[in-house]
Amino acid sequence: MGENQPIVGTLVFEMPGRLTIPEIASINSFIAGIPQVALPEGTHVSNYLVPSPLVGQVSADGKAIAAIVLFDDVKAAKPFSNGKSPIAESVAAIRSAMAKAQLDGHVGGLAGILGDLIGIFQNINGTLLYSTVIVVSIILILVYRSPFLWAIPLLVVGMGDALAQAVVYFLAKNHVVDLNGQAQGILLILVFGVGTDYSLLLVSRFREELRNYENKYDAMRETVRAVIEPIGASAATVAVGLLCLSFSVLASNKSTGPVCAVGVVCAFVAVMTLLPALLLLFGRRLFWPMRPGFGTAHPEEKGIWGRVARGVGRRPRRAWVMGTVLLLILCSFVFTLKAHGLSSGFTQRTDAVIANETLARHFPAGEGNPVNIIAPAAQLDQVLQVTLSMPGIAGASIYTGSAQGGTGSLAPKIVDGIGEVNAVLSDDAYSAAARATILTLRAHLHSQVGADVLVGGTTAIDVDTQNASHRDRNVIIPIVLFVILLILMLLLRSVVAPVLLIASVVASFVATLGVCALFFNHIFHFAGADTSFPLFAFTFLVALGVDYNIFLMTRVREESKRIGTRAGTLKALTVTGGVITSAGVVLAATFAVLGVLPLIFLAEIGFAVGFGVLLDTILVRSIIVPALVHDIGAKVWWPSKLQHDPAVAETSL
Known part of the structure; x- marks a missing residue:
C-alpha cells in the first residue's frame, strides 16, 4: 500500500459479571489515556502508535471490553539508547498502568506476544549461562573425580564462548549476519556442548598417552596428532551442516545457521590451542588423586566398556539386529508427531496468552489478529463481498485508517490506488481451522477477483511460514546429508563406512522424532511442534550424532x-x-538446559537433541555401529587399500 504494516496489539478487560455503565466509562477513559503512558527518554506510547482513535468495544455477553492498538513498525524498530525495544517497553508500561488502575486487563495480539518474547530474550544469556555452567561443572566433576581438572575444560570452553560472542557481535554489527534471540540462545548451549565434548576427547587421550610416554610434552605431541583429525572433522561436520541452513528462505533459519557455525569453530580453536597449553602447564598433578603414571596399566580394558566390547565381539550380528529392531520400533511413532505449528509458543501462560484466551471467551476468536487483504481500490467492495461470504469469517470491513475499522461516513483509506479490507476469523488465529480458512480465502479471491489481491496478517504469515518450512526441509536435508557424507569419505578414505554411519544417524534421528511424538503428546502435553522443528532437529542430531561416530571410527581405523x-x-x-x-x-545435559526457558520451540529442540544424542551415544555408537563394522570386517574400508592390506587381513585374526 505504499506504507508499512502496523503491529497489532489487543487490550482486553474482563469482569466476572456484566459491565456496569460506570465500569465501561472508567475502562474507556483508561483506553483513551494509553497514548499518554510514559516511556523512557521522555517519550510516550503515542510516539510509537499509528495515529488512530482508540475505542473500546463491549462484548456481546457484556463481560469484557477490547480495544485494538496499532504500533508503527518502523518507529518501534528503533531501540532506545539502552538497547531496549519500544514495543516491549510500551507493552510493559501499559500492563503496569493497568495494574495501578486496578483493572483486570491484559495486552495480547502480536504486540503482546512480542513484548513477552523480547522480555524473555533480554535475559536469555544470563539464565542459560548460569544453568549451563552448573550442569557442565557437576558432570565434569563426576567424570574426572578430581578437585581441579574439571575447571580447566570449563575455563577453556568459557573462553571459546567469549570468542564466539565477540565474533558474532562483529559480524552482526557489520550486517554480515542477523542475530535473533533464537540463535543467541542456541549459540551458548552449542559452544558449551561441543567445546566440552572436544575437551573430554583431548583430555582422555592425553591421560592415555601419559601412561605411554614419560615426558609430558611427548605425550601431548602424540595426543594432538591423534585427536586433531577427529576433532577437526567433527567441527567441520557440525559447522558445515549448520551453514546449510543458509539455504533456508526463512530469516530466522538463515541467521541461526551461520551464527552457530561460528560458535563451533571458536570452540574448536579454544580447545586445540588453550587446552593443550593449560594441560602442559600443570602436567600429571592436574589429574590428582588418580595420576596416570608412566607404564601403568590402562584401566579401560578392565572396565565396563571392555566387557561391552567383548560382548559385541562374541555375537556381533545379534547385537546390531536387535539394536536395529529397537530403533525401528521407536521410528514407528514418528507418524504421530504433530509438526503443524503452535497455537502458543510459550510453556507458561504469559500475559499475552491470557489476553488471547480472554478475547476468545468473549469475542470472535480471531478478533485480536485480523486478516489484512490488500487490493486495488476499485475492487474493495468485491473483495469485501467475497470475504463476508466465506465460512470461517466472523466479520469484515474496509479499512478507513481507524484501529477499530470503519463504517458509515468514514471513507476508505487509499494509498497509491491500493486499499485494504480487514477481516476477523471465527477461529483462533493460530489454529489449523484458521489456516484452512486463509487458504480457502486466498483461492476464492484469486479466482473471483484477481491474482493481485494479497492476503496477509498473523494467520497468513503462519501459512506462508509452514510452506517455507516444508520447502526448507525438502531442500536442506539432502544437502546436509550429501555434505556430511563427503566429509566422512575424505576422513575415513572409504565409501562403505560413511554410508553406514549416515544410515545409522538418520535412523537414530527418525527414532528420536518418534520418541518426541510420544513425549510431546502424552507427557509434556504440548499442543504440537513448530513447523521448523524437524529441520532443526535433523540438522543438530545428524551433525552432532555423526560426531561420536567420527570419534569412534577414526580410532577404529587407527x-x-x-x-x-x-x-x-x-x-x-x-x-x-x-x-x-x-x-x-x-x-x-547442555541442550536440556534450553528447557529452563518458557518457549516451547526451544524446549522441544532441547529435548530432541538431548534424547537423540543419548540414543546415538548409548545404542547406535556403542552397539549397532561397532557390531556392524565387526560383522562386515575389513570390507568396511572399501575402496581404500586398508581392505586389502595383508597386515590386517581378517583371515589372520
Missing part, C-alpha cells in the same frame, strides 16, 4: 592398521567408550 579391523573395532570401543559416553551426557 587400530585397524595395527591389529586388524575386527580386533581394532573392539579395542576402539574399549578405549573410547567412556569418554564418548561422557561427551554424550554433557551435550545432552
